[in-house]
Amino acid sequence: MKIPRIILAGSSSGVGKTSITCSIIYALQKQGYSVQPFKVGPDYIDPSYLSSISKNEAFNLDVWLMGEDHLLSSFISNSKSNVSVIEGVMGFYDGFGGDSNYASTHHVSSITKSPVLLILDASKTARSIAATALGFQKFHKNSRIAGIILNKIGSKKHENLCRQALQKTKLPIVGVIPKDPLLSLESRHLGLLSTLDKKTLYKKIQKISNTISKNLDINQIIKILKNTSDLQKISKPSHKKPKTTIAVALDTSFNFYYQDNLESLRREGASLKFFSPVNDKKIPKCDGLYIGGGFPEILGSKLAKNQTMKKLIKNLAEDNLPIYAECGGLMYLTKSILSENKKYKMVGLFDAETCMTKRMKLNYTKGKISHTIISERSQRVQGHEFHYSKLNSVSSDSKFAYELEIGDGIQNHKDGLLQYNTLASYGHLYFDSSNYAENFVKNCIKYSRS
Known part of the structure; x- marks a missing residue:
């Protein structure tokens, strides 16, 4: 080719x-x-x-x-x-x-x-x-x-x-x-x-x-x-018929998504609908939520003022809707974000507070993930972390999905806070490195039938 x-x-x-x-x-x-x-x-x-x-x-x-x-x-x-x-x-x-x-x-x-x-x-x-x-x-x-x-x-x-x-x-x-x-x-x-x-x-x-x-x-x-040599032809992966809908947060605060991850969800049978936690007052009818990384601290005031959106997301989480969040999504799901001496109230799903720092955290990560909405059993995992924040006042009874050999995670080399049917981590994953998309879509379908 x-x-x-x-x-x-x-x-x-x-x-x-x-x-x-x-x-x-x-x-x-x-x-x-x-x-x-x-x-x-x-x-x-x-x-x-x-x-x-x-x-x-x-x-x-x-x-x-x-x-x-x-x-x-x-x-x-x-x-x-x-x-x-x-x-x-x-x-x-x-x-x-x-x-x-x-x-x-x-x-x-x-x-x-x-x-x-x-x-x-x-x-x-x-x-x-x-x-x-x-x-x-x-x-x-x-x-x-x-x-x-x-x-x-x-x-x-x-x-x-x-x-x-x-x-x-x-x-x-x-x-x-x-x-x-x-x-x-x-x-x-x-x-x-x-x-x-x-x-x-x-x-x-x-x-x-x-x-x-x-x-x-x-x-x-x-x-x-x-002046390049030919590359091997590859067969196109088959796409499953859409069986579930996943709402994806996409706006000026949340826009860190790998295109391959979005495509893998579609390939596994998910229809994606996009919404804005900054501007919207409702979430598209869905069976799962995907909140990626970004800059929630930059528009912290607008996110904090959108009380309707915050309540909707918390209620859906408490109803056991499958929610997967990375980095900025994790920050949004904590109680608050402290940035430049201003504290903005967030969703409050997790008993922790986000504090912006001047020090960049940039690592590849490696470790094990337990049974979650994206993994059926304990397995090896590789990803990366990149952020200018840390979580403070993390509840002592918090449950974590990741045990890291490489990388820092949220605290003590642990990452991936778990609550109800929600997984939120500092770490970013490439879905096709395992069957993460397949498992997430399966759990969304399961929720739609509950």
């Missing part, structure tokens, strides 16, 4: 991967190509930028969460456009640990057999940039690096010095981007996507992408992305 594709990798974080990836997508669209974006790693924020500029929902590619086979299957089955563009994560070889490239961008390039464009920050270097490029090129016997993009070039003289030095790599330079703080998305913070509407976000990205794209050799990039 022929899939024209390219990966954008960086020498480190902060070299401009997201803005340059968006610009390549923009330039390809100007050439008449439709583009399917992907993002290496578990990140929810960058995919929103890629989705905005491409007009296609971005999919994540994370080896730790998905496993190699599921990752390749997802990539192939979701590459439905003319070109697939993959944004890498951190530095090219950065992954789970320091002793291998496991879960790195390079690992994903090897699985998908994709050529790589290496983005280098040239702002504080000249000839030495060749040493960096050669290091990346030779660090692994098959780096798959097929071209270089120079970012933050200060002048024509600076560009010439870098070009002369990089001749040793024998790699084409397919982009030379001038140093300009206005061409960076680095100013974004954790809550940016919750405060920008989609039109504003698109205009911001489009303006940056238009400028950067003028500094790209898009014809050379097209040549590289078309």
